[in-house]
Amino acid sequence: MRFLNEPSTDLTYSDVFLVPSRSDVVSRLDVDLSPQDGTGASIPVVAANMTAVTGRRMVETLARRGGLAVLPQDVPVEVIAEVAAWVKDRHPVYETPLRLRPDNTVIDALHLMAKRSHGAVVVVDGGQRCLGEVSARDCEGVDRFASLESVMRPTLLTLQASMFTGELVPALRKVFELFDGAGAAFAPVVDDDGVVQGALTRTGVLRSTIYRPALDADGRLKVAAAVGINGDVRAKAAALLEAGVDVLVVDTAHGHQAKMFEALRAVRSLDPAVPVVAGNVVGAGGVRDLVEAGADIIKVGVGPGAMCTTRMMTAVGRPQFSAVYECAREARRLGAHVWADGGVRYPRDVALALAAGASQVMIGSWFAGTHESPGDLLTDSSGREYKESFGMASSRAVQQRTRTEGAFERARKGLFEEGISSSRMFLDPARPGVEDLLDLITSGVRSAMTYAGALDLEQFHERAVVGVQSAAGYEEGRPVPQSW
Numbered sequence: 001m002r003f004l005n006e007p008s009t010d011l012t013y014s015d016v017f018l019v020p021s022r023s024d025v026v027s028r029l030d031v032d033l034s035p036q037d038g039t040g041a042s043i044p045v046v047a048a049n050m051t052a053v054t055g056r057r058m059v060e061t062l063a064r065r066g067g068l069a070v071l072p073q074d075v076p077v078e079v080i081a082e083v084a085a086w087v088k089d090r091h092p093v094y095e096t097p098l099r100l101r102p103d104n105t106v107i108d109a110l111h112l113m114a115k116r117s118h119g120a121v122v123v124v125d126g127g128q129r130c131l132g133e134v135s136a137r138d139c140e141g142v143d144r145f146a147s148l149e150s151v152m153r154p155t156l157l158t159l160q161a162s163m164f165t166g167e168l169v170p171a172l173r174k175v176f177e178l179f180d181g182a183g184a185a186f187a188p189v190v191d192d193d194g195v196v197q198g199a200l201t202r203t204g205v206l207r208s209t210i211y212r213p214a215l216d217a218d219g220r221l222k223v224a225a226a227v228g229i230n231g232d233v234r235a236k237a238a239a240l241l242e243a244g245v246d247v248l249v250v251d252t253a254h255g256h257q258a259k260m261f262e263a264l265r266a267v268r269s270l271d272p273a274v275p276v277v278a279g280n281v282v283g284a285g286g287v288r289d290l291v292e293a294g295a296d297i298i299k300v301g302v303g304p305g306a307m308c309t310t311r312m313m314t315a316v317g318r319p320q321f322s323a324v325y326e327c328a329r330e331a332r333r334l335g336a337h338v339w340a341d342g343g344v345r346y347p348r349d350v351a352l353a354l355a356a357g358a359s360q361v362m363i364g365s366w367f368a369g370t371h372e373s374p375g376d377l378l379t380d381s382s383g384r385e386y387k388e389s390f391g392m393a394s395s396r397a398v399q400q401r402t403r404t405e406g407a408f409e410r411a412r413k414g415l416f417e418e419g420i421s422s423s424r425m426f427l428d429p430a431r432p433g434v435e436d437l438l439d440l441i442t443s444g445v446r447s448a449m450t451y452a453g454a455l456d457l458e459q460f461h462e463r464a465v466v467g468v469q470s471a472a473g474y475e476e477g478r479p480v481p482q483s484w
Helices: 056-064 077-088 106-113 168-182 202-210 233-242 258-268 284-293 310-314 320-333 347-355 395-401 407-413 434-452 457-463 471-476
Strands: 016-018 045-047 068-071 120-124 130-135 186-190 196-201 224-227 247-251 276-281 297-300 337-341 360-363 385-389 423-426 465-468
Touching (some): 045 056, 045 434, 056 068, 106 130, 196 202, 224 233, 258 284, 284 297, 284 320
Parallel strands (some): 045 068, 045 360, 224 247
Antiparallel strands (some): 016 465, 120 130, 186 196
């Protein structure tokens, strides 16, 4: 990457823009979004290890589309082991279905539908064979305690699991034609005995021809998990590795400290066969020390997150674009990589982070307002759907993290917070699922790469030309009327 006009101050994403260059790239689909940082992801997007962002549904969905999602360090090890086993038992193409019995109620179905973007429940008998389906529309204007048997309808299309055992893309083309012919948007997937195995949507079929799932050596979806720097780090890391975690993130807000180096050395003593990520830092010195202590990937960012109040509380941090740019240069010199963590609000920000040299970009609050995030789907007084989000240094998160400590210690630690404890993240009606946001993000990054004439992320970083702009220049680039 080179600057069009050399900056005289540190910069964040809104301060810069990408300059178009000569390009021989014909199509956005010709570019390869795979990060080369050893994680095995096929898109450079990571769901942050925030309790309000990443749970089993986020891990499953993101891995199916080629990304990674990091289970938070506050989650008990036994729960992470359970989630990892569950995710690795999911299918790489079709989704986990929502199944209910005919004697379940409409309210049961509505509660479940909020947890999946496809908005449908498969009604099954005692042998898990498909009897019909119920959508949100079927539940409109009926008693909430009516049985599903009274509102379910026959499936417009039922797919056989055997259709997905051969060459995938031709099979998906055939499946799409079946969807198109039946006029269906949703279909259960069943085995030869009619037992429900999964679910597919018309759009999901298209996505499976564009995205490549992030799979381990055994063809199972990948799982990442975080461990903190306190307590018996070695034992927890060993338990996570035993559970099958594919990427290990050693995480603390201030990664450039002695306890982090001790934690990394403890993890490295296990000789893990998976990438080890550590952070967070914002400068070359932090990168050098973390790589020396054993990190393969460095998390970059202090204070840019939407739920973080660190900069306002402490004045500590650094504008994110400059932080990523400097850290990525140092990491490359040392044969390591960086993840840009925080401050991403638009697809342009992801493209800029990658141009600056990040191998992947971590996204937190943006993903909190989706069907796949762990929180309950709530509705405000005007009917808008939202989920609650909170920072991982907030008093709410600290209470969870210190749940095993005494009342005095918990109360004292609760006095120190650097994050928002409750914020409403509204679902975008046009893009309510994380896959919708992935479409938005990856299409933006693909286009940015074609403008730069880059076929892969390495070329993108090499060829990118970045300019510094005024606030008025940034505003000029926003659509009118503003739809963002």
